[in-house]
Amino acid sequence: MKTTRPFVLLLLLLALFCSGLAARIDRWFMGWPGNHEDSLNPLDVMIGDGQKLFAGSFYREADVYYHSGFYPTIFDNRGAFETPHMAEDTGAVASHNQGGEGGFLGPPLDFIDAFNRHFTPNRHSHLDEGGPTEDLSKSREVREILPWLKISSELDPENVQTYIVTAYWLRTRMNKVAEGEQVLREGLRHNPDDPQLLYELGRVYYENYHDLQRARNIWESALRGWGKQMAGKPDSDKFNFDNKFIVEQLQTHLALLEEAAGNFDAAIAHWKQAKSVSPDPGGLQKHIDDLRQKFVTQTNAPAATSH
């Protein structure tokens, strides 16, 4: 009968070797920057930053649903869809779109192409305007974009547009203001002090809660956040198209808020800031002049009545 002792010893030796090797590798792994040890999400571990690619495609899918399926493919001219319309329509995202929205297909190239168009969505429409039926009572159907936005934000929490679009449609078409606010706060947890998110949050307080004081605080904080983000950056980056847009929006909304509160001096100061980044400075200057005139008339009126 063969003795089993050498095998047991060999097994023990191997177990010892494996434990030592595992301890060694674990020490190295904990120090490796790509170990994803801070995340328990299996997707983080498996595909890492590849999630952002999927997130982008789910974000685009939400815009496809916003158009009820009428959307350009990679083979079509996508100039009019560079910025998703669902984001553009929120008023919080700068538009890079050019050209007609409905004409990306162009005229049919042949009889098969012409026949094919009967079987696919073939007309430009937006879900918040009733979709293909153009029945405005169905504007709540814009809710159909929300699942894709939710998945997109889960995969790429750093894309602020996802939170802005979700919150805007939740509060404006579905009357879910609290949920919208919650989405924005979730976005701010992942992207602290982001000016776009703070701008949208300020709109929630201004347009829905009518809380002017908090809206003012949030928008001022957004401007400070923008200043912090831009510190040390060259002017070409600082005042690119997207940054100019958000600064103009913040200054314009602060000016409107001050006008509504009767603080004309502060309003004029914000309008001047808005003018410096606006694509239509002439129009804003006219508004500033009108406001000054109104301010002078109002300050002179009590003096005239006292005489």
Add this chain to the structure above:
Amino acid sequence: MNKIFAISNVVLLEMYRRKDFYVLFIVTALITAVMGSVTFFKDPEIVRYLKAICLFLIWASSLFIAIGATARQIPAERESRTIFPLMAKPVSRAQILLGKFLGCWLACGAALVIFYAFFGCVTATREHQWPLANYFQAWALHWAMLGIVVAMTLLGSLVLTAVSSNITITFIATVAILLVGRHLHQVALSMAEPSATIIAGLYYVIPHLELFDLRERIVQNWPVVPWGIWFIALVYAAAYTALLLLLSWLVFRKKALQ
């Protein structure tokens, strides 16, 4: 005609006994149920994502059933040598071919009825409406498309030696047509000669299976396709099916069975 129906009946019975459909239907129902159990922002009326997933699974399952079942028909008969007693009976090769085609196609149609009924029920639970005309159009076009696929697979089973290669090639060809078929002419425009002419020629020769895909219209609640246009699409499918069956017969009538 009776002989064709008799052969198709045998095929239907064989399909009825196989587990493919049941497994695929259960998988479709399970995945749809799991996806349907998710609610977004406490809104129980969000449904289009669920419709898209369910229809995608139905399309994938139907292609799997059609190609998988058809590809095995004639090779299995030849392998088990049951084709010889069949040929000894007073039936022509054309009748065998048509019987096999009809059996597979009818089985696909019956499976589709169950799949679409399930889809309609899932949708109705959230949308509270039954757009039956839209569903009927989608089902009929889907079934007509499967007719072309079944005929194509039948031709493949006579040309290609192995069942697996037939299944793979037909599946890839079908999916490729569905994905890029409608864009081939655009691709050709940006190419140099002779590739441009070859791709453009391919565009006119291939059966445009994407015509029969009404999924996006169903998911996004578009109105029904004009009935005249819908009927022309059915005629188009019938023409391609007939052409592919004719080609299959031309190959089969001269084919040595041993």
